[in-house]
Amino acid sequence: MTVEVLLFASYAESLGECSLSLQLEPGATAGDVVGELRARPGGAGLPRFPMVAVNERYAPADRRLEPGDVVAVIPPVGGG
Amino acid sequence: MTVEVLLFASYAESLGECSLSLQLEPGATAGDVVGELRARPGGAGLPRFPMVAVNERYAPADRRLEPGDVVAVIPPVGGG
Amino acid sequence: MARIVSTALDPAGVLDLVAGADRGGTVLFVGTVRDHHLGRGVVELEYSAYEAMAELEIAAILAEAETRFSTVVEAVHRSGKLAVGEISIVVAAAHAHRDAAFEACRWTLDEIKQRVPIWKHESYADGSSEWVEPCATGRDA
């Protein structure tokens, strides 16, 4: 299945992209997306368990994904 | 000696005056002013030890007065 | 600057007074006339102040707040007649960090309520009116 991945701030800078599509096995989790990203060039700096959002809401790393889900990997936020 | 007395809010209403002059013995205190006021018509409602200010600053009841001092008797305040 | 004023208060103007490039957090308290008090409908309110002393007390409280919290603090209080919804008091505190700004604003507000010689006369929907004396602060109470 295909999921959309969004990257922000320092994570987008490290990986050199703001968004990308990933092909995953059925049953893959949000954590698997992070694993894929960490294996890419520039991805080693990502924490193993960063904050993740699925379809615009925070989700745990074991959240099972559906085709078309939007997975955002969220660096430490700094609003205010 | 003569001192000026200021009354406010419910105390002014009780005593029917906002300001008055009092003749006091030399050595009289802020507390003596309160005693004089309590002896007047309408003065019985004043507490025995209300908040008092002398020359625009809070002062204790035993504060000795000088001629010309301005003594204000301060009801519970309610700003804000 | 007069801090007891008989004209409408402007919160944005008070914010400007405490602004500064080294102060990233400003906490503002705005008090407005409520339409009820202890279950009674309020239609009008009049603040009466011992003005000369009230100015001195507010200035002393602001100076103490600035020392205590290392903040810049400002406050103004309305006098005279106010309708429901009108602003009675504005307190602003600015600091590099939000904790100190919150604490300084709160402390200043509480001190003003406790120490500044201002009295509130409320007129109620049932036609009655009275001086609001929150609790007896006379020392024999």
Next chain:
Amino acid sequence: MARIVSTALDPAGVLDLVAGADRGGTVLFVGTVRDHHLGRGVVELEYSAYEAMAELEIAAILAEAETRFSTVVEAVHRSGKLAVGEISIVVAAAHAHRDAAFEACRWTLDEIKQRVPIWKHESYADGSSEWVEPCATGRDA
């Protein structure tokens, strides 16, 4: 109403949003861009947001604050480039009593800082720049 906005924030406008005749105390927090951060001179700052999610998170925080404190609460956050002194965030909480207004404003501000996906990129006087990530919130940190 959009709460992540790219134009100048207006504190007085946010105050108006929470005003009400039964709410006598309003606490407003105004955050502005400071000229320094951890000892370095800041010349410019850029807020970048995951906007769709940030809107949802702020709305959820405001709803929770209203339930928790029985207050009316509003918040807006700036996005894009800001100069020193410009307003980055405004939070307002109104309640009949000042205690609840202070608590609700403070709680809402803290939640926004912790949960809303907004990132700050600072440019310094020495020509360098970086993403400000206050502390590692990754779960293996």
